[in-house]
Amino acid sequence: MAVAWKRKDLLDLESLSAEEIELILETTGSFKEISQRPIKKVPTLRGQTVVLFFFEPSTRTRTSFELAAKRMSADIVNIQTSASSLTKGETLKDTARNIEAMKVNIIIMRHSCSGAPHMLAGSVSPSIINAGDGSHEHPTQGLLDIFTIKEHKKKIEGLNVSIIGDIAHSRVARSNIWGLTKLGAKVTVCGPATLMPPEVEKLGVKVTYDIKEAIEGADVINMLRIQLERQGQNLFPSIRDYSMAFGLDAGKMKMAKKDVLIMHPGPVNRGVEITPEVADGPYSVILEQVTNGIAVRMAVLYLLSGVKERVE
Amino acid sequence: MDVILKNGRVVDPANSMDTEADILVKAGKIAQVGKGLKVQDARQVDCKGKVVLPGLIDSHTHFRQPGREDEEDFVTGSRAALKGGFTSVLCMANTNPVVDNKGVVEYICSEAAKAGLINIYTVAAVTKGLEGKELTETAQISAAGAKALSDDGKPVINPEILRRAMEYAKMFNLPVISHCEDPFLSRNGVMNEGLLSTRMGLKGIPRAAETVMVARDIEIARLSGARLHIAHVSTKESVEAVRQAKKRKIAVTCETCPHYFVLTEEAVSEYNTNAKVNPPLRTQEDVEAIKKGLSDGTIDIISTDHAPHSAEEKDVEFDFAATGMIGLEFAASLSYMELVKKNVLDWKGFAEKLSINPSRLLSLKNKGSLSEGADADITVFDPSGTRKVEISSIESKSKNTPLLGRELAGTAAIVIVGGKIKYENGKFC
Numbered sequence: 001m002a003v004a005w006k007r008k009d010l011l012d013l014e015s016l017s018a019e020e021i022e023l024i025l026e027t028t029g030s031f032k033e034i035s036q037r038p039i040k041k042v043p044t045l046r047g048q049t050v051v052l053f054f055f056e057p058s059t060r061t062r063t064s065f066e067l068a069a070k071r072m073s074a075d076i077v078n079i080q081t082s083a084s085s086l087t088k089g090e091t092l093k094d095t096a097r098n099i100e101a102m103k104v105n106i107i108i109m110r111h112s113c114s115g116a117p118h119m120l121a122g123s124v125s126p127s128i129i130n131a132g133d134g135s136h137e138h139p140t141q142g143l144l145d146i147f148t149i150k151e152h153k154k155k156i157e158g159l160n161v162s163i164i165g166d167i168a169h170s171r172v173a174r175s176n177i178w179g180l181t182k183l184g185a186k187v188t189v190c191g192p193a194t195l196m197p198p199e200v201e202k203l204g205v206k207v208t209y210d211i212k213e214a215i216e217g218a219d220v221i222n223m224l225r226i227q228l229e230r231q232g233q234n235l236f237p238s239i240r241d242y243s244m245a246f247g248l249d250a251g252k253m254k255m256a257k258k259d260v261l262i263m264h265p266g267p268v269n270r271g272v273e274i275t276p277e278v279a280d281g282p283y284s285v286i287l288e289q290v291t292n293g294i295a296v297r298m299a300v301l302y303l304l305s306g307v308k309e310r311v312e
Numbered sequence: 313m314d315v316i317l318k319n320g321r322v323v324d325p326a327n328s329m330d331t332e333a334d335i336l337v338k339a340g341k342i343a344q345v346g347k348g349l350k351v352q353d354a355r356q357v358d359c360k361g362k363v364v365l366p367g368l369i370d371s372h373t374h375f376r377q378p379g380r381e382d383e384e385d386f387v388t389g390s391r392a393a394l395k396g397g398f399t400s401v402l403c404m405a406n407t408n409p410v411v412d413n414k415g416v417v418e419y420i421c422s423e424a425a426k427a428g429l430i431n432i433y434t435v436a437a438v439t440k441g442l443e444g445k446e447l448t449e450t451a452q453i454s455a456a457g458a459k460a461l462s463d464d465g466k467p468v469i470n471p472e473i474l475r476r477a478m479e480y481a482k483m484f485n486l487p488v489i490s491h492c493e494d495p496f497l498s499r500n501g502v503m504n505e506g507l508l509s510t511r512m513g514l515k516g517i518p519r520a521a522e523t524v525m526v527a528r529d530i531e532i533a534r535l536s537g538a539r540l541h542i543a544h545v546s547t548k549e550s551v552e553a554v555r556q557a558k559k560r561k562i563a564v565t566c567e568t569c570p571h572y573f574v575l576t577e578e579a580v581s582e583y584n585t586n587a588k589v590n591p592p593l594r595t596q597e598d599v600e601a602i603k604k605g606l607s608d609g610t611i612d613i614i615s616t617d618h619a620p621h622s623a624e625e626k627d628v629e630f631d632f633a634a635t636g637m638i639g640l641e642f643a644a645s646l647s648y649m650e651l652v653k654k655n656v657l658d659w660k661g662f663a664e665k666l667s668i669n670p671s672r673l674l675s676l677k678n679k680g681s682l683s684e685g686a687d688a689d690i691t692v693f694d695p696s697g698t699r700k701v702e703i704s705s706i707e708s709k710s711k712n713t714p715l716l717g718r719e720l721a722g723t724a725a726i727v728i729v730g731g732k733i734k735y736e737n738g739k740f741c
């Protein structure tokens with residue numbers, strides 16, 4: 001392997017090098033094999049404590065991390081709270097210092113504010129894994145998306161990957177953009193102009209408001225979840241209008257390449273950003289993403305734990 | 313005892329003076345300015361190599377008294393001012409209670425006098441409770457001593473109310489200081505909108521949020537015929553709008569703050585809440601435009617927008633952190649380093665932006681100049697002085713500044729207020 005893992009935390013993909021990303025992907029491959037065994041447990045993290053520190057409700061990501069940690073024999077503590085409950089007195093840093101004082105090894109953190117994991121990483125000693133911060137990044141989601149693409153396409157470099165939906169508020173989009181462009185993919189982002197973050201083209205992606213352009217020639221189409229709460233903020237006129245222009249259905253799929261992969265970070269709003277027949281259709285790898293999510297998170301836990309022996 | 317400042321470089325734009333001279337201070341006033349003054353019974357202070365300026369005046373300060381004395385009060389704020397070379401400050405009205413009636417104005421005037429270190433002036437709110445709905449009782453407020461009107465921290469959203477407030481203020485020759493921010497465009501924003509906000513996943517504040525209000529307020533100034541002063545200009549477009557308004561002979565002045573010509577939005581990367589400020593730090597292009605505006609006279613004043621915040625308000629998630637940074641202790645050094653040393657302003661320009669222009673804005677009699685008979689408020693600035701910004705040496709009660717760790721060049725050596733030396737070589741007197 002070209003590089004060794006040196007970081008204390010996994011906060012984002014923006015700051016990782018292509019080599020570091022490749023290292024995680026390679027490590028993921030060996031952990032995926034464990035998930036396919038009849039007894040899916042290895043002692044790699046025995047004696048280590050992993051805290052799931054979630055400030056935002058999340059079933060999927062939390063469950064995925066929890067399973068990853070359990071399959072590696074870590075002790076797990078769940079702390080679920082909301083960002084607003086902290087404003088009553090104890091600050092985020094206070095809470096984190098308390099957790100630190102309990103001598104834990106890794107804190108997996110989700111927070112509705114961008115940068116919250118970065119703030120903690122600088123002030124407490126346990127490793128921090130960002131499990132999604134505001135509209136900023138969701139690095140393990142980006143990694144599992146890239147791993148899934150690579151499994152199918154054998155490479156990332158030169159692939160055309162289109163990300164469609166609410167780019168502005170999407171941490172999944174940002175992590176995918178960084179990871180994919182670092183590995184040499186050509187990324188197109190597509191969505192309504194109102195949901196396009198300012199100057200996003202400067203991240204080295206192509207921007208289009210025409211879904212046809214995003215579908216044609218794409219090797220991978222990653223459909224983002226549209227937050228239904230955005231309705232009424234005048235970010236788009238209505239769900240119906242959004243679906244017509246940016247929803248992926250069988251009709252639009254006719255423009256796609258024959259070997260396209262359809263991805264979605266879940267949970268899917270069926271009939272809004274993607275129709276059930278496409279989400280469940282032959283090109284969809286949505287469930288594989290879920291399976292790979294556990295392997296990616298095992299790899300990340302392993303690398304951050306600093307444990308040398310991977311698998312017994 | 314009288315004081316004589318010997319052989320300093322005396323810079324006094326009011327008298328077109330920039331020459332080595334002596335200044336005699338007697339009974340709180342400037343008694344005499346000239347070369348080789350010979351006086352008995354006066355304390356001689358050697359100012360060779362130093363720049364002697366009319367006392368610096370900050371037209372935009374938040375001292376948090378009344379209401380948040382845990383963050384700053386008149387005494388600690390005054391000490392910060394003195395350390396930074398300021399002899400007078402203008403406090404904004406967004407305290408608790410708000411400075412929106414005669415009683416609070418009187419309270420501030422009397423408490424400030426008790427602190428007794430510098431001249432502390434106050435603005436009063438344009439509208440009661442800063443709510444943008446009902447005009448404050450301007451005649452009474454003016455009689456009680458308020459020097460300007462401002463809802464700073466917020467814009468007056470309703471342009472009709474702003475128009476009436478300005479028309480009314482005109483009768484008392486009070487300027488209206490406008491915090492130009494369209495709250496709809498800036499809603500939930502925490503930093504400048506652009507590539508960096510996209511990368512950081514933070515909600516941006518578009519530059520237009522400032523510019524549309526600058527343009528609107530200029531038109532209302534024209535309509536009302538009153539004096540408009542635009543606070544903390546941060547964008548290239550605002551500078552241009554003011555430049556055009558001045559060409560049209562509209563009674564508009566404006567200020568910027570050192571952080572808008574020293575820092576860019578890059579200071580918030582790493583989610584540094586000490587660099588979170590409103591309006592937000594912008595781009596290098598804006599920094600250049602602001603420097604241009606300072607050098608061509610479009611921007612009249614350098615103010616600090618000194619905004620103390622407790623660690624509890626800053627040491628939190630970026631979205632939740634309070635906006636603002638302290639500035640009184642650093643403004644003169646930063647202006648020297650970024651403007652004088654880099655030939656954006658000469659010393660005359662420095663004295664204009666930091667003393668005479670603010671004194672004119674606020675109609676402060678006998679301040680802003682070193683004329684014989686003027687109040688003896690004098691700042692002796694040492695260009696060779698240095699300071700490292702460290703928490704332990706900050707006078708302000710609050711330590712929120714993105715400059716921590718920076719080396720500053722140029723310090724206030726001696727600060728005289730009302731004829732008395734209040735600060736000398738790092739010590740308060």
Ligand SMILES: [Zn+2]
Nearest residue numbers: 464465491543
């Ligand atoms: Zn303001």
